[in-house]
Amino acid sequence: MSIKVEIFSSPNCSACGQASKTLEKLANEIGDDKIQWRKADVIEEIDLAVSLGILSTPSIVIDNVLVFSGLPSIKTLREELLYRLDKKEA
């Protein structure tokens, strides 16, 4: 069982690189088989971004639901990912 995580970023977004690094670290920690993640360019995928309700970058979408607008702390993001994995496995 895995969850799909998407980070929507944009050029000149200072926190976007950090968001990707944080997620990459957590995916390694929790397991790449459990966290399927990708980085999406908000301008390249603007229709999808708007349909998800994204209004700023970075935004983190989990299983097609906008969960974070802005960069959460690594602790908050870890807890959210584990919670959603648990929910899916239950």
Next chain:
Amino acid sequence: MYKIGEITKKTGMSADTLRYYEKYGLLIDISRNSSGIRLYTDKDISKLKFIKRAQRMNFSLEEIKNLLSMRENPQHAKNSVRQLTADKLKNIEEQLTDLSTLQNELKLLLNLCRGSEDGCPIIEDIDSDT
């Protein structure tokens, strides 16, 4: 009660337009004083505001006339008028969805602009206007 000049100020509609709406049957039973001068009520102003909104949505005068009859007496509206009202409601809901999507897209673009170190032509244009 208001004279036509007051109504033109309140609604932004011309006196000719108001007279035409009366002739067309959009405004009915407009009373007159002893000198024959038209006198409008608050209810007429409400109708005129409705007409203005409906025109902004590109409804025809005939459609507006039917919608006004529904507005006057919804319980006894003809089936065709009920159907027209339902169709127009659907049309408005679709436009609202489109507008909401456009609104969010523009908000996103402006937010992205704000994060840009290279400046943003949209924001600069707004700033130069103020």
